[in-house]
Amino acid sequence: MMVAGIGSRKGATARDVRAAIETALEAHGLAMTALSALATGEVKRNEQAIFLAGRDLNLPVLVVTDDALQAASSGTISQSELSQAHAGTPSVSEASALAAVGKGAKLLGPRIVLGPVTCAIAISGDAP
Template identity: 85%
Template sequence: MMVAGIGSRKGVTASDVRAAVETALEAHGLAMTALSALATGEIKRDEEAIFLAGSDLALPVIVVSNDALQAASSGVLSHSKLSQSKAGTPSVSEASALAAAGKGAKLLGPRTVLGPVTCAIALGGDAA
């Protein structure tokens, strides 16, 4: 399972989210078809653009619980003081990607920042 974790400022557009996902995938030499899902933290549950982007990309959006986000935070590569203070994790995009990709998941690299959106790609631990 490959998951794109999404973090964002309030009021982003679906186009902003899609562009960040595309940029993150390109950075790792991957196509959109490699993704199984988008994921984000509970704090972003009301950010409609993330769900619209998922619909546009025909991908489910997994909302990661605060507990699961915290548990995955030890595996993040990036550290944002703002994210830590608002969401309780140093990177919403990285932690949500790791949590949604499942046990043993690994980030392919640090999050990609594109304007108001961050995107991190995680590969599930059961992938060969």
């Protein structure tokens, strides 16, 4: 399983979200078809751009509970004071990707930041 975790500022567009996902995948030499889902934290539940991007890409958007986000936070690489203050995690994108993948998840690298959107890719422990 491979999940793109998404964090965003208010006002981000679906185009912004798709561009961040594409940039993150390219950074790891991956194609969009490798993704199983998008994920974000409960704090981003009302950010329509994330859900529109999921629809455009024909991928489900998994909303990670606050508890699951907190539990996955110890595995994040990036440290954002803004994210910590607003969402209680050092990186919404990284923690949501890890939480959505579940036990044995690992990040392919730190989140990428593209304009108002962050994206991190996590894979299951049994993925190549």
